[in-house]
Amino acid sequence: MKKVLRLHTSLFKENSVSSQLVQELTESLADRGDTLDIVDRDFRESPIPHLDAERLQALSTAKDERSAKQTALVDYSDSLIEEVQEADVLIIALPMYNFSVPSMFKAWFDHVARAGVTFAYTEQGPKGLLEGKKAYLVSAMGGSHEPGQTDFLRPYVKLLMNFVGIEDVEFVTARGLNMADDVRQQGIEEARADIERLVIQHSNNHQPTEEVAA
Ligand SMILES: Cc1cc2nc3c(=O)[nH]c(=O)nc-3n(C[C@H](O)[C@H](O)[C@H](O)COP(=O)(O)O)c2cc1C
Numbered sequence: 001m002k003k004v005l006r007l008h009t010s011l012f013k014e015n016s017v018s019s020q021l022v023q024e025l026t027e028s029l030a031d032r033g034d035t036l037d038i039v040d041r042d043f044r045e046s047p048i049p050h051l052d053a054e055r056l057q058a059l060s061t062a063k064d065e066r067s068a069k070q071t072a073l074v075d076y077s078d079s080l081i082e083e084v085q086e087a088d089v090l091i092i093a094l095p096m097y098n099f100s101v102p103s104m105f106k107a108w109f110d111h112v113a114r115a116g117v118t119f120a121y122t123e124q125g126p127k128g129l130l131e132g133k134k135a136y137l138v139s140a141m142g143g144s145h146e147p148g149q150t151d152f153l154r155p156y157v158k159l160l161m162n163f164v165g166i167e168d169v170e171f172v173t174a175r176g177l178n179m180a181d182d183v184r185q186q187g188i189e190e191a192r193a194d195i196e197r198l199v200i201q202h203s204n205n206h207q208p209t210e211e212v213a214a
Pocket of ligand 1: 010011012015016017018019094095096097098099100140141142143144145177178
């Protein structure tokens with residue numbers, strides 16, 4: 001049994017390509033024999049609030065000194081962190097907005113990155129504490145962008161994952177979705193090819209290894 005946390009960060013409901021591809025990836029992983037226990041956090045149904053001054057103040061107030069409101073604010077951030085801690089796999093639907101991530105995804109990460117809980121400061125620098133997890137970053141973009149040139153989404157989210165200790169990061173990318181019909185269709189097919197490749201790679205890595213005779 002694998003625990004999967006899926007984040008749906010698009011503003012579009014039925015027509016979100018990134019959410020559709022997340023669904024296809026999940027089904028492909030399940031078809032390959034993985035039993036998945038899925039938790040969906042859908043930003044369209046439950047918008048993520050900014051980590052504002054009031055929330056930061058609540059987080060930096062000692063537990064037994066918090067007001068009821070501060071306790072509720074901290075409980076909310078804790079619940080986002082617990083969802084990640086409990087997951088073996090994160091599958092994140094990520095539309096490109098203004099060359100980077102949706103602002104609610106950034107807000108989500110501001111809640112999740114907490115010193116002493118999801119990362120620690122050490123003498124060698126920061127160290128991620130969410131080890132042993134895998135993340136699939138399923139991005140959708142209207143145009144065509146190269147990482148580090150006009151695509152600040154993929155390098156940035158990979159960095160965020162690595163920062164909290166998630167080193168095993170894979171990409172599914174649909175490009176050209178707001179371009180001509182054939183370009184859009186090709187972008188979706190390339191993303192489906194990414195899914196197929198990753199699922200085959202995943203099942204090859206999990207073949208039972210033959211016992212070597214002593
Ligand atoms: C607010 C907003 C900003 C966008 N900015 C970009 C952008 O910078 N580059 C791009 O290629 N597409 C951009 N798009 C287009 C989306 O990336 C594209 O529609 C994609 O399909 C969205 O993913 P979704 O279908 O999962 O919602 C933007 C769309 C919106 C709504």
